[in-house]
Amino acid sequence: MTLTDPAAATTAPHHPGGSGPVRGDGTTTRTRARRRWRAVRWVVGLVLLGAFVTLLLALLRPPSSDTRYAPDAAGPDGGRAVAQVLGRHGVHVTYTRSAEKAASLARAGTTLAVLPGDSYGDDLSDADLDLLAGTHADLALIGPSDASLASLAPELTWGWGGGYVTTSTAQCADPDARAAGSVTSTGGGFLPSGSATAGTVTTCFPPDGAEAGTGSYAVVDGARRVAVLDDAAILTNAHLAEAGNAALVLRMLGRHTELVWLVPEADRAADATDDTGTFSLLPDGAGAVAVWLLVVAVVAVVWRGRRLGPLVAEDLPVVVRASEATRGRGRLYRAGGSRGHAAAGLRASTAARLAARLGVPAGATPDSLVDAVARATGRPTADVHGLLYGPPPPDDAALLTLARRLDDLESEVRP
Incomplete structure (x- = not known):
């Protein structure tokens, strides 16, 4: 002092x-x-308001993804509606994007559903297909690629047709198809291949104008049951309620209490444009939260910022x-x-x-x-x-x- x-x-x-x-x-x-x-x-x-709105958005936003055909995707091309209905009927759905994990989970007494992946092509490698073919689970192939069909259901080959939406009736004795009555499809349908044993292949829902024996839905009864559907759009949230789509898909996927749902992920190593950086680790909805925080920050700056006039040059030092x-x-x-x-x-x-x-x-x-x-x-x-x-x-x-x-x-x- x-x-x-x-x-x-x-x-x-x-x-x-x-x-x-x-x-x-x-x-x-x-x-x-x-x-x-x-x-x-x-x-x-302002900080507390921003945090409250951010928390509110996170709580109100249901857990969902934007992956096509994923069981947790709530968009028009997602499969969330099917997964929720199956869950209410006692079917436990395990979602994965790894063929290796799917093969390890698929065992006798379960259903393995294989859906199209990200690249709109062959997302499954030969090694992946070999793993899936070696499982003992019943298969449900929905919108399969050429490679998937040849490896997992060699008794079938692609038919002719498709390209526009058609509504077809069952016209077969399969109980699941008869329960559905009719389905919508844009696929070309399936035909028994030369390797099919007589009486093991059932085709249903023939597309308009297709060759005799063609069906948008086919079942191969062998060592295990393989059900194949030519158009994956049937199970999406947007088209599930049309015709008998829901009945067919639910019976096709709900035969067992355990369902392994595989949506293959594109090969990250081969896809040079895929984002594997820090932003890929952020959860869904992080972008919307970031935009909201940016808006709050801009409003705070405009509100509390000093409103100064133009700069005036002044000679220094000033006495x-x-x-x-x-x-x-x-x-x-x-x-x-x-x-x-x-x-x-x-x-x-x-x-x-x-x-x-x-x-x-x-x-x-x-x-x-x-x-x-x-x-x-x-x-x-x-x-x-x-x-x-x-x-x-x-x-x-x-x-x-x-x-x-x-x-x-x-x-x-x-x-």
């Missing part, structure tokens, strides 16, 4: 509110905390009179209602000049200065202490009175 900084005196009187010692600038711990809170409360409010600087500082104090700061400045200047006149060293305590001034002026010690280290003035009139009294005190001490 130096005499030139009486504002930090630890012997200052206590604030009547009981919030700790009064600083030289007229503040306490409570008043400083209140002032800081008023300065940042709008920013805190400012001391009186002008003093008046400018006083106006700032008055505009901010900082009577405590103004009083602390007046008291600190008066204390420094009194200490210089009385020869009190700079490192002396406030009590030493008060005693020296009291002896020099004949004033009571309490009166001198109140002038130099008292509480901040409560209003402008008290500040003016304090300034006059400090001037009187200083005039009584001669060098």
